[in-house]
Amino acid sequence: MTTNRDTATSAFDTDELVINMGPQHPSTHGVLRLVLRLDGERVIDMDVVIGYLHRGVEKLTEQRDYTQIVLLTDRMDYVAAASNNLGYVETVEKLMSLEVPKRAQYIRTVLAELQRIASHLVWLGTHAMDIGAVTVFLYCLRERELVLDLFEEYCGARLTYNAMRVGGLPMDLSTGWEAKVRAFCDLLPGKIDDYETLLTNNRIWLERTKDVGVISGADATAIGLTGPALRASGVRRDVRKDEPYAAYKDFDFEVPLGTRGDTYDRYTVRLIEMRQSVRIVQQALDGMPDGPVMGKVPRLIKPPAGETYHAIESPKGELGYFIVSDGQSLSPYRLRVRPPSLCNLQALPQLARGHLVADVVALIGTIDIVLGEVDR
Amino acid sequence: MGTAIAFYILAALILTGGVLVITAKSAVHSVVWLVGTIIAIAALYVVQHAEFLAVIQVLVYAGGIVVLYLFVVMLVNLKRPAEAIVHPQRRERTGLLLGGALLAQFAAVAFYAFNSPQVGTAATYSARGNVEAVARALYVEYLVPFEVASVLLLVAMVGAIVLARRDA
Amino acid sequence: MTITPGHWLALSAALFTIGLIGVLVRRNLIIIFMAIELMLNAGNIALVTFSNLHQQVSGQVFALFVIAVAAAEAAVGLGIVLALYRNKETVNIDEITVMRW
Amino acid sequence: MIDMVVIPVFKMLVVITAVLSAVAYMVLLERKVQAWVQVRLGPMRVGPHGVLQPIADVLKLITKEDVRPASADRFLFTLAPILVVVPALIVFAVVPFGTSTTMFGKEISLYITDLDIGLLYIVSVASIGLYGLILGGWASNSKYPLLSSLRASAQIVSYEVAVTMTLVSLIVTAGSLSLVEIVKAQEAHGVWYVFIQPVAFVIFVIGALAETNRAPFDLPEAEQELVGGFHTEYSGMRFALFFLAEYTNMIVVSAVGVTMFLGGWLAPFSSVSWLAWLGLVPGWVWFSLKTFLLLSLFLWIRATLPRYRYDQLMRLGWKVLIPLALVNLAVSAVLKVLL
Numbered sequence: 006m007t008t009n010r011d012t013a014t015s016a017f018d019t020d021e022l023v024i025n026m027g028p029q030h031p032s033t034h035g036v037l038r039l040v041l042r043l044d045g046e047r048v049i050d051m052d053v054v055i056g057y058l059h060r061g062v063e064k065l066t067e068q069r070d071y072t073q074i075v076l077l078t079d080r081m082d083y084v085a086a087a088s089n090n091l092g093y094v095e096t097v098e099k100l101m102s103l104e105v106p107k108r109a110q111y112i113r114t115v116l117a118e119l120q121r122i123a124s125h126l127v128w129l130g131t132h133a134m135d136i137g138a139v140t141v142f143l144y145c146l147r148e149r150e151l152v153l154d155l156f157e158e159y160c161g162a163r164l165t166y167n168a169m170r171v172g173g174l175p176m177d178l179s180t181g182w183e184a185k186v187r188a189f190c191d192l193l194p195g196k197i198d199d200y201e202t203l204l205t206n207n208r209i210w211l212e213r214t215k216d217v218g219v220i221s222g223a224d225a226t227a228i229g230l231t232g233p234a235l236r237a238s239g240v241r242r243d244v245r246k247d248e249p250y251a252a253y254k255d256f257d258f259e260v261p262l263g264t265r266g267d268t269y270d271r272y273t274v275r276l277i278e279m280r281q282s283v284r285i286v287q288q289a290l291d292g293m294p295d296g297p298v299m300g301k302v303p304r305l306i307k308p309p310a311g312e313t314y315h316a317i318e319s320p321k322g323e324l325g326y327f328i329v330s331d332g333q334s335l336s337p338y339r340l341r342v343r344p345p346s347l348c349n350l351q352a353l354p355q356l357a358r359g360h361l362v363a364d365v366v367a368l369i370g371t372i373d374i375v376l377g378e379v380d381r
Numbered sequence: 382m383g384t385a386i387a388f389y390i391l392a393a394l395i396l397t398g399g400v401l402v403i404t405a406k407s408a409v410h411s412v413v414w415l416v417g418t419i420i421a422i423a424a425l426y427v428v429q430h431a432e433f434l435a436v437i438q439v440l441v442y443a444g445g446i447v448v449l450y451l452f453v454v455m456l457v458n459l460k461r462p463a464e465a466i467v468h469p470q471r472r473e474r475t476g477l478l479l480g481g482a483l484l485a486q487f488a489a490v491a492f493y494a495f496n497s498p499q500v501g502t503a504a505t506y507s508a509r510g511n512v513e514a515v516a517r518a519l520y521v522e523y524l525v526p527f528e529v530a531s532v533l534l535l536v537a538m539v540g541a542i543v544l545a546r547r548d549a
Numbered sequence: 550m551t552i553t554p555g556h557w558l559a560l561s562a563a564l565f566t567i568g569l570i571g572v573l574v575r576r577n578l579i580i581i582f583m584a585i586e587l588m589l590n591a592g593n594i595a596l597v598t599f600s601n602l603h604q605q606v607s608g609q610v611f612a613l614f615v616i617a618v619a620a621a622e623a624a625v626g627l628g629i630v631l632a633l634y635r636n637k638e639t640v641n642i643d644e645i646t647v648m649r650w
Numbered sequence: 651m652i653d654m655v656v657i658p659v660f661k662m663l664v665v666i667t668a669v670l671s672a673v674a675y676m677v678l679l680e681r682k683v684q685a686w687v688q689v690r691l692g693p694m695r696v697g698p699h700g701v702l703q704p705i706a707d708v709l710k711l712i713t714k715e716d717v718r719p720a721s722a723d724r725f726l727f728t729l730a731p732i733l734v735v736v737p738a739l740i741v742f743a744v745v746p747f748g749t750s751t752t753m754f755g756k757e758i759s760l761y762i763t764d765l766d767i768g769l770l771y772i773v774s775v776a777s778i779g780l781y782g783l784i785l786g787g788w789a790s791n792s793k794y795p796l797l798s799s800l801r802a803s804a805q806i807v808s809y810e811v812a813v814t815m816t817l818v819s820l821i822v823t824a825g826s827l828s829l830v831e832i833v834k835a836q837e838a839h840g841v842w843y844v845f846i847q848p849v850a851f852v853i854f855v856i857g858a859l860a861e862t863n864r865a866p867f868d869l870p871e872a873e874q875e876l877v878g879g880f881h882t883e884y885s886g887m888r889f890a891l892f893f894l895a896e897y898t899n900m901i902v903v904s905a906v907g908v909t910m911f912l913g914g915w916l917a918p919f920s921s922v923s924w925l926a927w928l929g930l931v932p933g934w935v936w937f938s939l940k941t942f943l944l945l946s947l948f949l950w951i952r953a954t955l956p957r958y959r960y961d962q963l964m965r966l967g968w969k970v971l972i973p974l975a976l977v978n979l980a981v982s983a984v985l986k987v988l989l
Contacts, residue, residue, distance in 0.1 A: 392556075395560065395564060403567060403580065403583075405580075408579050415587070418587065422593070429557070429601050430601065434612055434613065441616050441620060457630065457634045457640055466576075466644050467576070467643055476574045483566050484562065490562070533617065534617060537624045537625050538624060541627070545628045
């Protein structure tokens with residue numbers, strides 16, 4: 006298809022060059038390995054080699070009881086641990102048909118949205134740094150630090166929170182925490198404006214992201230892209246809207262959509278999502294109900310025999326958990342995670358074909374993967 | 382005295398460089414020696430009060446033409462040694478012999494030249510740098526050849542592009 | 550220890566001979582091109598020497614033209630080398646004998 | 651004897667020492683400026699506010715093990731760093747730091763030599779530095795450095811054309827190739843050439859960034875794409891030489907830019923009478939100050955902008971800058987004849 010034309014445009018006939026990008030490479034975001042076949046600097050084809058961070062999380066869960074597994078989910082998408090917690094506990098609650106108090110639902114939503122902001126900040130920073138704007142990276146991490154402080158104050162941890170329990174939350178909010186979250190929500194939009202000043206209308210940024218890695222809505226659906234990457238191609242699919250969980254149906258927010266499905270659209274979609282997250286957090290704080298944060302949960306969590314699948318909208322996309330319980334043991338019979346990073350990573354070769362090496366770097370950034378989640 | 386020292390040093394450099402260019406095993410090494418030779422020749426031009434030519438020599442030859450050689454050497458990524466196959470009719474000794482004969486002939490000419498009247502240093506014909514003198518000659522006396530040369534370069538450029546295009 | 554134009558011409562002649570031997574002996578087309586560059590440079594040395602001898606800048610102007618010609622030659626010649634390499638996977642002139650009897 | 655040998659050698663020593671220490675502190679300055687832009691502190695540990703950091707860096711680089719890849723071309727691998735550094739340093743031979751000063755009862759000019767083809771000399775010597783980059787990448791016998799050195803050479807060759815064109819239009823305006831004469835011409839004009847040739851100045855700055863492989867044109871060294879660049883396989887002192895050359899080149903282009911466009915050693919506001927006291931400050935101070943400001947501009951740009959992609963860089967060079975430089979040259983020539 007395009008390969009013919011692309012090879013003809015490069016001036017010199019060199020041999021096809023096969024280079025290994027990673028697993029030790031500054032911009033593969035961890036231990037991703039890409040085997041690139043290059044013609045000059047143009048990517049003809051690419052193999053994605055994963056598994057360098059495989060720790061057997063899914064198998065490990067079969068040896069842990071249901072409460073302990075929350076801790077394992079922290080270690081999958083380690084830049085969005087709270088979302089992983091949320092997806093898991095909700096799945097178990099669904100399997101056991103547990104009722105979760107309203108206050109816990111609201112706090113969970115606040116935590117998930119703060120986590121989305123933190124995750125998107127890491128994404129924006131690394132993405133910008135891959136394209137050469139190092140300063141944005143440090144600015145983003147500065148704001149992420151504030152989110153981490155909030156999490157630290159809530160649950161004591163800064164990265165792997167273990168912040169949720171089956172049936173509710175381990176503890177209520179500390180006094181003054183809400184005010185700090187509100188202060189952060191007031192601060193963040195201005196900071197996002199700052200990032201946009203550095204990037205959105207920057208000619209170089211536009212040239213580097215516009216029309217790079219274009220994927221149509223149909224193709225994106227076919228290959229299983231999820232989350233902001235899918236919505237940037239114009240497909241309206243957001244678990245928060247389509248199958249509301251936690252307290253999302255109480256809040257008013259917009260799901261941003263892209264039109265062209267290129268790197269720039271994915272960039273703008275995520276930026277708008279951050280602003281929408283701020284809105285959700287503010288609404289949740291305004292409507293925060295009183296009451297307990299832990300529902301009625303049996304002392305031993307032992308779901309009845311059966312299986313269930315439940316998905317949430319993690320920062321990366323649709324994060325699903327599938328749990329099979331045999332009704333006797335205290336551990337799942339089988340737990341399977343549908344990681345959005347892995348699904349998005351599948352699109353990388355298709356996005357990169359025909360582009361230059363420099364674009365591969367931008368594309369790894371734009372699909373927003375975390376290798377901990379890809380390999381599990 | 383100073384001229385003599387400079388001449389002998391530079392001549393030694395040039396000739397060594399030249400020999401290395403044609404004897405080096407790897408073409409990349411050849412290119413490096415060629416650069417060295419060309420820079421030494423540029424220095425020689427300075428000794429001969431042709432500063433402008435010296436700079437152009439470095440700028441165009443070393444900075445342009447030889448870079449092109451280096452590019453091609455690096456792009457031509459051979460899978461076997463470049464000179465593995467020898468044509469049965471190749472007569473290398475004859476080549477060397479012919480070269481020697483040419484040198485002898487030149488030597489004879491040079492022998493005569495040594496006896497020709499000696500000329501003083503050239504400072505007289507270019508008092509304040511020779512850029513102006515060269516420019517005047519180039520743009521006034523030799524304007525037509527200059528234009529022809531530029532057309533030649535244009536044609537060569539088009540030709541090179543046509544040759545190097547893959548889908549030609 | 551005075552340097553006469555003869556010295557310069559001798560140097561030029563020696564360099565020219567080196568270039569010529571390179572052309573005759575080597576089989577790598579790219580190195581042959583470089584040997585030709587040596588010969589052109591030898592010519593330039595002679596031109597500059599005469600320019601000095603006759604107190605005329607014409608010699609230097611000719612040398613400039615020689616450089617221009619060398620540039621043209623390098624561009625086209627290396628284009629040919631690339632085309633040859635693409636078709637025959639070689640730059641050895643002993644393997645390129647189709648047009649030779 | 652003193653005039654012919656001692657003074658030039660002394661000058662060379664002074665210039666080389668000054669340039670090398672400037673490079674060392676350039677690195678510190680760069681890290682500090684970047685850090686300030688990025689709300690960090692930068693080096694703080696070695697000496698107060700990290701002022702001794704360059705010394706620590708140099709010691710580290712010198713004592714580090716010198717690794718040579720087994721399959722590297724031994725000769726070229728050693729030659730390449732030298733080929734990069736030497737041209738970068740010898741350019742300073744023609745850069746005028748000031749007019750002249752009196753020392754030990756002797757009038758000493760503040761430049762090593764005043765070639766009447768100084769500008770061409772700079773351009774041609776700078777073009778030699780390219781070989782070091784290409785050969786370094788090739789001799790490493792590694793894929794990333796090779797890609798990077800091909801990028802570097804294509805980039806430098808392309809932007810050299812545009813930069814040389816702008817310098818030619820400056821030559822047309824000044825009527826001389828000697829850097830000293832060009833500054834004197836600016837003095838005579840009473841105005842710096844940045845105001846007469848603003849387009850040329852912009853092209854020059856962009857081209858200078860590209861020629862020194864600085865952001866946003868730092869493709870040959872794009873860490874995120876090519877790991878390290880043409881010097882990926884280098885370590886220890888040889889790496890230090892590449893590093894030295896890069897920063898020396900930055901100082902070179904800034905110094906040339908200052909000389910050509912910003913009036914070299916001339917004091918600013920010479921026509922404003924109540925600021926005449928600025929002329930009391932020695933010329934070389936003004937020169938250093940202006941060079942420093944231009945360098946700071948480079949650092950600032952690096953901290954702000956993302957990186958161009960290879961094809962975009964080439965498009966910018968060939969389709970925008972070179973035509974613009976040619977038009978600028980033509981206009982300068984026509985105006986020169988008419989006025």
